[in-house]
Amino acid sequence: MDNAPLLWLIDGAASETRHYKRQLERTHQLHVQAVPLRSAVVEYADLAANPHTGAVIISQKIGQQTNGSYDSATIADFLRTLREELPLFLLASSEAEDTSPVFDGVLLAAQLEQRPEVYIPRLLRAAGRYEQALSARRRRTKELLDQQVLGALAVDEEAELAALRSYFERPADIKLAKRIEKRDAELSEKRSLVEQLESLAQKLEQANGNDS
Numbered sequence: 001m002d003n004a005p006l007l008w009l010i011d012g013a014a015s016e017t018r019h020y021k022r023q024l025e026r027t028h029q030l031h032v033q034a035v036p037l038r039s040a041v042v043e044y045a046d047l048a049a050n051p052h053t054g055a056v057i058i059s060q061k062i063g064q065q066t067n068g069s070y071d072s073a074t075i076a077d078f079l080r081t082l083r084e085e086l087p088l089f090l091l092a093s094s095e096a097e098d099t100s101p102v103f104d105g106v107l108l109a110a111q112l113e114q115r116p117e118v119y120i121p122r123l124l125r126a127a128g129r130y131e132q133a134l135s136a137r138r139r140r141t142k143e144l145l146d147q148q149v150l151g152a153l154a155v156d157e158e159a160e161l162a163a164l165r166s167y168f169e170r171p172a173d174i175k176l177a178k179r180i181e182k183r184d185a186e187l188s189e190k191r192s193l194v195e196q197l198e199s200l201a202q203k204l205e206q207a208n209g210n211d212s
Helices: 014-024 041-049 072-082 109-114 120-149 155-211
Strands: 006-010 031-035 053-059 088-092 105-108
Touching: 006 014, 014 031, 014 109, 041 053, 041 072, 041 155, 053 072, 053 120, 072 088, 088 109, 105 109, 120 155
Parallel strands: 006 031, 006 053, 053 088, 088 105
Antiparallel strands: none
């Protein structure tokens, strides 16, 4: 299972997620990682940045679980802007719930519970196509970089190389930006606490001075 494609399963219901994970991993051909709900859609960028990602499955219940702050289609749209070939599947109770063309298909919850082997070949094929697409982009990037070193890049090839670099770097940049934002928020909170403690210390010192 070490070489099995990595599938991310986004669903706020932990018990259901564990069940689907067991079902999909039954044949040892897939590795499924549960993804808890996050506060904002951009915080899912690491799924696209991860080099082992093979596909993403998103529950249609996300909108209810986040109280409407974002839904399954919003996550899919965001991930699609980062990796246009990334296989995205909607986990739903019926085919009719596939309301967004951004998804590559629907996985029916009841079918997944009873006969997961129906979907496993489909997921493997999708992950394989995605890996082929990424490999082609990596090869092309290397070709253009080699030509750049030789000073043999045409203007249109320079633009192509810039686009390829952005394709591979943007998900990681977003992930890094969120980490920096979180760190800055934590530092700001700590500074505020220190200022409050210093203010309290000054007041106590003044009070002691008045008493004397």
